[in-house]
Amino acid sequence: MRPASLNGYFKDIETLAGIGPRNKAHFLRLFGRQDSARLVDVVFHMPVSVIDRRYRPHVVDAQDGQVATLEVEVLKHIPSHNRKSPYKVLCEDSTGNLTCAFFNPHRSWIEKQLPIGEMRLISGKVEHFRGEIQITHPDYMLPIDQADEMPALETIYPLTSGLGIRALRKALFSALKNVPEVNEWHDPGIMKRETWGTFKESLLQVHSPSQGSDIATNSLYRQRLAYDELLAGQLALALVRDRARKSSGRPIVGTGAITKEILHHLPFNLTGDQQKSFDDIIADMGKKEAMLRLVQGDVGSGKTIVALLAMATAVEAGMQGAILAPTEILARQHMEFMTDLADKVGLKIDLLTGRNKGKKRADLLSRLENGEIDILIGTHAIIQEDVTFANLGLAVIDEQHRFGVQQRMALAHKTVEGADLLVMTATPIPRTLTMTAYGDMDVSLIQEKPPGRKPIQTKVVSHDRLGELVSGLRRALEQGQQIYWVCPLVQESEVLDLAAAEDRYEGLKKVFGAKVGLVHGKMKAAEKDSVMLQFSEGDIRLLVSTTVIEVGVNVPNATIMVIEHAERFGLAQLHQLRGRVGRGEKQSTCMLLRARDIGAVAKSRLQVMRDTEDGFVIAEEDLKLRGAGEILGTRQSGMPEYHFVDLEEHKHLIELARDDARMIMNKDAGLETPRGKALRELLYLFEKDEGVRLLRGG
Ligand SMILES: Nc1ncnc2c1ncn2[C@@H]1O[C@H](COP(=O)(O)OP(=O)(O)OP(=O)(O)O)[C@@H](O)[C@H]1O
Numbered sequence: 001m002r003p004a005s006l007n008g009y010f011k012d013i014e015t016l017a018g019i020g021p022r023n024k025a026h027f028l029r030l031f032g033r034q035d036s037a038r039l040v041d042v043v044f045h046m047p048v049s050v051i052d053r054r055y056r057p058h059v060v061d062a063q064d065g066q067v068a069t070l071e072v073e074v075l076k077h078i079p080s081h082n083r084k085s086p087y088k089v090l091c092e093d094s095t096g097n098l099t100c101a102f103f104n105p106h107r108s109w110i111e112k113q114l115p116i117g118e119m120r121l122i123s124g125k126v127e128h129f130r131g132e133i134q135i136t137h138p139d140y141m142l143p144i145d146q147a148d149e150m151p152a153l154e155t156i157y158p159l160t161s162g163l164g165i166r167a168l169r170k171a172l173f174s175a176l177k178n179v180p181e182v183n184e185w186h187d188p189g190i191m192k193r194e195t196w197g198t199f200k201e202s203l204l205q206v207h208s209p210s211q212g213s214d215i216a217t218n219s220l221y222r223q224r225l226a227y228d229e230l231l232a233g234q235l236a237l238a239l240v241r242d243r244a245r246k247s248s249g250r251p252i253v254g255t256g257a258i259t260k261e262i263l264h265h266l267p268f269n270l271t272g273d274q275q276k277s278f279d280d281i282i283a284d285m286g287k288k289e290a291m292l293r294l295v296q297g298d299v300g301s302g303k304t305i306v307a308l309l310a311m312a313t314a315v316e317a318g319m320q321g322a323i324l325a326p327t328e329i330l331a332r333q334h335m336e337f338m339t340d341l342a343d344k345v346g347l348k349i350d351l352l353t354g355r356n357k358g359k360k361r362a363d364l365l366s367r368l369e370n371g372e373i374d375i376l377i378g379t380h381a382i383i384q385e386d387v388t389f390a391n392l393g394l395a396v397i398d399e400q401h402r403f404g405v406q407q408r409m410a411l412a413h414k415t416v417e418g419a420d421l422l423v424m425t426a427t428p429i430p431r432t433l434t435m436t437a438y439g440d441m442d443v444s445l446i447q448e449k450p451p452g453r454k455p456i457q458t459k460v461v462s463h464d465r466l467g468e469l470v471s472g473l474r475r476a477l478e479q480g481q482q483i484y485w486v487c488p489l490v491q492e493s494e495v496l497d498l499a500a501a502e503d504r505y506e507g508l509k510k511v512f513g514a515k516v517g518l519v520h521g522k523m524k525a526a527e528k529d530s531v532m533l534q535f536s537e538g539d540i541r542l543l544v545s546t547t548v549i550e551v552g553v554n555v556p557n558a559t560i561m562v563i564e565h566a567e568r569f570g571l572a573q574l575h576q577l578r579g580r581v582g583r584g585e586k587q588s589t590c591m592l593l594r595a596r597d598i599g600a601v602a603k604s605r606l607q608v609m610r611d612t613e614d615g616f617v618i619a620e621e622d623l624k625l626r627g628a629g630e631i632l633g634t635r636q637s638g639m640p641e642y643h644f645v646d647l648e649e650h651k652h653l654i655e656l657a658r659d660d661a662r663m664i665m666n667k668d669a670g671l672e673t674p675r676g677k678a679l680r681e682l683l684y685l686f687e688k689d690e691g692v693r694l695l696r697g698g
Helices: 004-010 021-031 041-044 106-112 144-149 166-177 188-194 199-208 219-249 257-265 272-285 303-316 327-347 358-369 407-411 429-437 464-480 496-513 526-535 571-578 602-612 615-626 628-632 652-669 674-685 689-693
Strands: 049-051 067-078 087-092 097-102 119-129 132-136 140-142 152-154 292-297 322-323 349-352 373-380 392-398 419-423 442-446 457-462 482-486 516-519 543-545 556-561 589-594
Touching: 004 041, 004 674, 021 041, 021 166, 049 516, 067 166, 067 516, 097 419, 119 144, 140 144, 166 199, 188 219, 199 219, 219 429, 219 652, 219 674, 257 327, 257 589, 257 615, 272 419, 272 442, 292 303, 303 322, 303 327, 303 373, 303 392, 303 419, 327 373, 349 358, 429 652, 457 602, 464 482, 464 496, 464 556, 496 516, 496 543, 516 526, 526 589, 543 652, 556 571, 571 602, 571 615, 571 652, 589 602, 602 615, 652 674
Parallel strands: 097 132, 292 419, 292 442, 322 373, 322 392, 349 373, 392 419, 457 589, 482 543, 482 556, 516 543, 556 589
Antiparallel strands: 049 152, 067 087, 067 119, 087 097, 119 132, 119 140
């Protein structure tokens, strides 16, 4: 249960004065929340810049282009004589005249704001314009006795349509008044060394800074908050890991008999990296403690076979294996890849997805429980409660960032002892991110590509040349090649994405006829499968899709990838998409179509794609160019999203937090000491309470 001391943070924002159902909706949108926004969401919303209003010159001294605050008397109103020229209000101080300019103002409003003969404090950006000193649409026009209403340093926040800066600031400051100080969870040593203030002091300082630099990610205040957030993440991961280690643990030692046979039947040899990963896995499985290992392999590096060998090892030891895939298409693809080999070596494998219902499902479950299935492949359907294994030894999670810590644990705890856990991810992520997402997991890398792969030729082409591109594709199709055509993200809206993909599909069908197929996320699973099957069997030659094919699809005969509006994708995502080609021995091409006018950063990002195929290099570049959020994707991804942390700026704090979390686990794994209790609050505050719930009495 969440400690009562934190209740103030989790009150609904409707408890704040002035927030009703209408602006509540804007807040929900701003924070990306479904049905409730809490004070914690408001106070964790960080400013992006500061406007300094402390520059208070006389009118004649006011510098062009500067934000200034001027004390003036209102002289007269000069209404505009046509639509293009502004309504002007002439003001003065002892040194000269100031013109306040307004486009299409309400007459009554402006007369009320700036009554003739009264003194006003005017703040805004000064322009020297045709010999006049002017402020267009001042930010503040206050009577002198209300000067308090204008902050000397005004923090500016990300907003959403319908929600203005004033309303946000009002909510924010009233929320700050309502949230309590917390018990200190940090070690006094680190507090002293870093000269940090308390949690609430730091929050306050960032929202009402005494100088502009206070809001910067390298300020003491932001560092403290970032460290809080990182420690919460590291501690939650450490708790999960500790629990996994303690609750489970039995050596799983295979005979090598089945894996040897599998290797014998493979049409290829393992690459060095595949072999090394498999060796790491066997060594871990053989230990008494449960395995918790991450296999990070670049696209097309051949992770699936490593997973199969690992699961076969569990079967050799008299147990079962399971693999959880993020989508139905991928689960089926694994099934297909493994069926052939499994038949040859006598492994009994089966597939469980959301589509298994009724008697068939019941039959499968009973075979699983009786140990008649050696390896179960499936989607999240396999973590449902009534799915019981006879003796699960190894759970593999092919996660592509879609599963969170809780789901990983749910699968590992399908047996009393707890299974060994192998997480596979295709998106290469920089080391700092690996640590924040997976904590102290052991990592195996598969960087080497299987031999014989030709480099993918990547070209960046302007959208203007779509016509040429289409004629090029005609030739490629005539030569028997297969093509992916990925449609852009229009907005954060699936409906619009879909419309774009459907239009393109219709257009290409007119040119190429029935060979063109369409697949998108809104299709029923069965429809998707059928389209994918037709594509992999070659009946569909050109497949138009939204990004649903991003992860894992393996059709080696497809050699051309077209990505429309490539500038709208993250680099890691482009890399994933491009990785769908170049999987066979034929030369492959990736065409990145871009809008005609794109900015310098967008250009250099596309250049990175053109110049390298190394996912790890791309990931590092992406982190530099776009920041971590973009790499890690969306909220549902199960990967952390941060309020305070900037992974580049706060790199040094990540390792510190990991070591701190380790030390806490060594000294007080139950979080029972006074500091431990405060740390529980930290976990709740950052909604990492899955860690606390694993503790007895948590
Ligand atoms: N050592 C190898 N030599 C040759 N081909 C291999 C080797 N290992 C795997 N392959 C083949 O490479 C292709 C890609 O393998 P797989 O689907 O496992 O990649 P992956 O790592 O899952 O990539 P992605 O995450 O991009 O889907 C498959 O067709 C597989 O049979």
